[in-house]
Amino acid sequence: MNRTYEYRLYPRKRERAALEEMLAQGQAVYNAALQECKNYYTATGKRRTALAQWDYFREWRKQPGITLNASSLQQVLRRVDKAYTAFFSRLKKGEKPGHPRFKSIAQFKSLEYTYGDGCKLVYDEARQRMLCYVQNVGDLKLKQHRPLPEGAVIKHVILKRKASGWYVFLQMQLPDPKLAAPNGLPAVGADMGLLRLLTLSDGTQIDNPRWLRHSLDDLRRAQRRLARAQKGGQNRKDKRLLVAKLHEHIANTRRDFWHKLTYWLVHTYGLLALEHVELAFMTHNRHLSLSAHDAALGVFQEVLCYKAVDAGCTVALVNPAYTSQHCSGCGAMVKKDLSVRVHQCPHCSLTLDRDENAARNILALALMSARIEPSGVNVDHEVMRSLRSSPLKRGEWSQRTHHDA
Template structure:
């Protein structure tokens, strides 16, 4: 590959742990409940107006309503204006997604009202000195909240556009910064080309014969999850013991999520730093998870998240990610190109025409690479 100079603007999220004091946490919880009320009220307005007048209430109309409502509601006046206004944008996005699904013939899924405890984040849409959120003395300054302790475990590169303050199911607080940065690539990655076949038996097989084993984070913790779920179901609703059991279950789910993301980040980073061209399949993951026998294993593997990581990390590293049609990659012989049908249970590819014997997933990875190279040459 030759040297290239290119510039690309991308948005990245940086997530850091927050440690609000008791007073700040109490205030943040009140804000979440107020935002939940705004969301549900705005949703009800749209629903009732459509049923009564057969027209859609616009966000501008609802912004006027919110401005008037603040005059008589002290809870609305307590929260920052950016945070309150952003709730209306969420309602608008929820309806836009609903109408898009209707248009595409998908299951529509009408926007739902948020129950108590179901509204988990607030957004400051501007960041910087004199704005809704900023850094001050090594802490995160949130307007009307104050200085909140934050663990900045890594440096932020780029321009912070927004910050989301969220509370997870285990009761921990986080700040998620949306950061815009410009990537300048002065040199392409000149590493070798590789094909990658994602699977369930193995996480992935590469065309060079190497294997990435499937860690199965969910499966390994399944017994503990079932025990925690049973323990929760036995507790009296509204009791302290039930809340403790709920938090224990939430911590287990959070641990699995963090383990999976750590694994995916490390593997995707290793691949883009090692290879100059990475060929993968175009996977219809939404369609695949409809298979109830495989849905849990597919979700546990995290293919969709992995592909998204590969895509943006390849752009940063100067590598190329090429997606190909997976049709026939498992049945075709990578050695002679002949069709060699095999059942899913057959894990070894044996070609009766050229005598090639190798792992069926490695064979598929080689075919994926062939397709990608053909696309590049076209």
């Protein structure tokens, strides 16, 4: 099992300057490698691999003043290689390929290391705290707000510059956990949307906080000030930093909300039935894209699935087709437009919110497909294990034909 832990770094002025210099060197390598790949593709129509580029850049690194670690240099070349792999993949599928783009120093924000090769954690005995050692920089102060999991083996390290400062991401491998016993809590279905983020089958409604929309006025003012600032000046750098900090604050607030909500869900319910829907279609729709990016339902699914494993909760994904149209009371088809927000069945007289009706249908589909009793206690454990192992990639479901915005 893989996990990534993020910690805040507090480099001194000299250390921060050294990190910025290494970022500049990494950006120069990225652009030079990308230019070579472009030239090679233009001349031959083939891909230039990172391995083929390594000989040249290994010699380049021997120049005086180069502080970029060999491991980090290889990771930069792999980034270029990955970008061109995606380019050729799009080309093969007949999509608009779009060449990988060069990066400015403002866009190149991270350095990667193999753990122990240029970057590692060290313990300061005198002050009894953990530090992050970076080759050619030194020991960086680190705020370890939570301990590393027992048995964790750190494999990869990423140093990242954000608007608020520097951070280290530790990508680690953990022993595969024993499957937690089902927690015996009740089952619930959830309908995802943009008007309300979640509507549960028991009537619970999770409103959409609309983090980005509520900050648009501040963002627009900050971006107008940035547009008026003279290019190349310190004032423009300050304005750009302000815009970046606003975006980072919005993203942090959104992610904090999803972490807290998913924790509550997996400790309140034993089975969570969700729609298996491709969220990309919403982000590519000009009427929905802003709201879709603001809601970040993909982040919700990602966070929910890994929290559910540890809590003994199961996430089941079902085909969402016609869940809003079928009556959850009698099963009859009751067609309605998206503008109709109340489900009224002419056959059994059931009247309730259309999203709650959809959530009940989603739960019924999950219980039926997984052979789970409605109590959420008597469970087919083989089915539960398969659901829990990879909930976002399970099965070949048909594409959704209708979705409530």
